[in-house]
Amino acid sequence: MAYTVRDLAPIAVMLVVATIIVSIGANVLQEIKEQQEGSDRGTSVSNESMTFSVNNTYYSTAYMPVKTVASIANDSHIIASANYTWDDQLGVKVYGGTGAPLVPGTYNVTYVYLVSLNVTESGLESVEELGEWLPTIALIVAAVIVIGTIVVYFGTGKN
Numbered sequence: 001m002a003y004t005v006r007d008l009a010p011i012a013v014m015l016v017v018a019t020i021i022v023s024i025g026a027n028v029l030q031e032i033k034e035q036q037e038g039s040d041r042g043t044s045v046s047n048e049s050m051t052f053s054v055n056n057t058y059y060s061t062a063y064m065p066v067k068t069v070a071s072i073a074n075d076s077h078i079i080a081s082a083n084y085t086w087d088d089q090l091g092v093k094v095y096g097g098t099g100a101p102l103v104p105g106t107y108n109v110t111y112v113y114l115v116s117l118n119v120t121e122s123g124l125e126s127v128e129e130l131g132e133w134l135p136t137i138a139l140i141v142a143a144v145i146v147i148g149t150i151v152v153y154f155g156t157g158k159n
Contacts, residue, residue, distance in 0.1 A: 042112035045110065045112070051107075059093070069092060
């Protein structure tokens with residue numbers, strides 16, 4: 001069966017529908033992500049062992065993104081909440097305050113992370129990647145049909 005230029009219309013409609021589905025999917029995932037970032041949901045990790053050796057440096061936790069940090073302590077030191085901070089993508093940063101310098105060592109860190117946010121962000125990245133390929137796929141399909149039509153037209157010689 002030879003393709004003709006008329007066959008482009010249904011293929012174009014399918015590509016438009018696919019583009020709409022990808023766009024709507026991306027919007028839904030973005031809304032879910034925004035709701036998760038503002039929610040109180042999360043998974044708690046208790047007493048993850050982390051070694052802090054340098055003052056005022058971010059250390060990655062085993063699970064990201066970090067939503068909150070509840071405590072940082074070991075057998076001999078408790079780090080006051082005023083002397084640490086966290087970034088949802090970078091991890092935990094400990095710094096010694098006035099009169100409370102950082103004592104390097106291994107500490108137990110208790111924190112909450114958003115596992116569902118990781119899944120949503122992965123979904124968003126996948127949908128964006130697919131969306132970037134849609135114009136290329138459309139161009140290839142159109143080129144195949146046009147080239148096929150030309151080959152069929154010139155290949156049917158009349159003897």
